[in-house]
Amino acid sequence: MTEKRPIWTKSFVNISISTFFVFVVFYALLTYMPLYVLNELNGTATEAGLVISVFLLSAIIMRFLSGMILEKFGKKRMLLISVFLFAVSTVLYLVVESFTGLLWLRLFHGIWFSLLTTVAGAIAADIIPPERRGEGLGYYGIAMNLAVVVGPFIVLTLKQYVSAHIIFVVLAVIILIGFLCAWAVNVEEESFSKQPKHKLSINDFLEKKTMPIATVGFLIAFAYASVIAFISVYAESLGLIKTASFFFLVYAMAMLIVRPITGRLFDTVGPKVVIIPSIIIFGVGLIALSITEVSWMLLLSGALIGLGYGTLLPSFQSLAIQAADKNRSGYATGTFFAFYDSGIAIGSVLLGLIAGIAGYANLYLMLGVFVILVVFYYMWIASKQDAQTR
CATH class of the missing domain: 1.20.1250.20 (MFS general substrate transporter like domains)
Structure with a gap:
């Protein structure tokens, strides 16, 4: 051993x-x-x-x-x-x-x-x-x-x-x-022989092998933007603004408890065992937000989102880097976070417009269902990659 x-x-x-x-x-x-x-x-x-x-x-x-x-x-x-x-x-x-x-x-x-x-x-x-x-x-x-x-x-x-x-x-x-x-x-640092000058291509900006998992990251970040941008406004509309200050504290505590366990499971059992339940728990956390009426429900939502989303970001980053060649870890990291940041940015704007029409409770309900459906997209991507490595 x-x-x-x-x-x-x-x-x-x-x-x-x-x-x-x-x-x-x-x-x-x-x-x-x-x-x-x-x-x-x-x-x-x-x-x-x-x-x-x-x-x-x-x-x-x-x-x-x-x-x-x-x-x-x-x-x-x-x-x-x-x-x-x-x-x-x-x-x-x-x-x-x-x-x-x-x-x-x-x-x-x-x-x-x-x-x-x-x-x-x-x-x-x-x-x-x-x-x-x-x-x-x-x-x-x-x-x-x-x-x-x-x-x-x-x-x-x-x-x-x-x-x-x-x-x-x-x-x-x-x-x-x-x-x-x-x-x-x-x-x-990796030692490379000096490369001859070449015309710029997509490989100079993106790591194509990382893009499938980066798209999953984009969808999850899009939904998470609603939490970053609107949780305080939503809590204020429910009369729970004082509780909102503890939302991310509970989130962080839940994430800290589960992170060492999920990290080891990722390496020993495989990413699916960690990622699929985490996406579902994140979705359930958003649905719980949509039906929140009292303080304990808001804090429970924070715990569920911490357990789910708090595990997903490092898991996706690991997969993004593993998909690429070792000498392209910088490209893989840049590609993943380009998609992730875009999800946050687009979500902050677009979801604000939707919230103005449908209300925050309905927004979180729709996003909860949306996130759970992302599981099927992730499973499809994972099955394609498994088939390619056989």
Whole structure:
């Protein structure tokens, strides 16, 4: 019996901590930016939404270029460059005073967030022993999921006591710690012979082998956008706004409990055993949201969504990377997150329009059914890939 190679190496710990701080800043700004535009810059609701959309747009565009950039310049170099410029972008919020300047900064910030999270995910996948990748990426994904709770908590707490200037200083200090952790990551770069110049093709922007599972990720992210964008508004309409602040806390706790188990099952039994139940549980969580009337039902929905969706993202990322050749892990990561980010962005806009017509309860009911039906699409994709590997 061969001994298991360790997951928790110095480099894995540091890339996980660095990623955690990056996402803390990301989710903190995602929560705070609309409030900042409305209260500090006297902007409109449309302008408040625009500062989020511009960031996501630049991030999505860069996803398609990130694989080519990582291959050309190397993962460690791009990790340090992107985390440094992400930190610089965070500091620049201290000096931007106009809405136009803020838009340009959000565009710039989105570029480095996209590159940074792509290269960090690719490095994490490379560091983890291949036979334990499902488990390892499950642990790595905890950093992103915990940041969903920590980032908003920091800014919403600070907002009550300090100025916007101090909030931006705190976020700058947080990302500085992330930068220092990134320095401590050791990366084994693939050695390639210099490739002759060639005409650009789809392979320079996307990893085609990853696209089937990336489309499943897109559909799940599309549905999850309703949770990110509208849970507070929905809770307020039910008179449960105080409970809403605990929604993501319960989500994170449920995810933390189940993640080590599902990660090991992914590696030892196979992805279907993890992914199919997780999609169903996520769908049931959305249906539970649609019939929520009291606090405990809202928190139960958060637990179900944490159990289901919280397991899916690292599972899909593992499959995306496994589908590609080892030297294209950057392309695979960029392709997967391009689809995932697009699902969040399109869902945030389109589902808002549907909610305006059908109401939030009906929206969550429809999405719950939609997510459960995604199981059949995933099974079809998995069966095709199984047939190809025989």
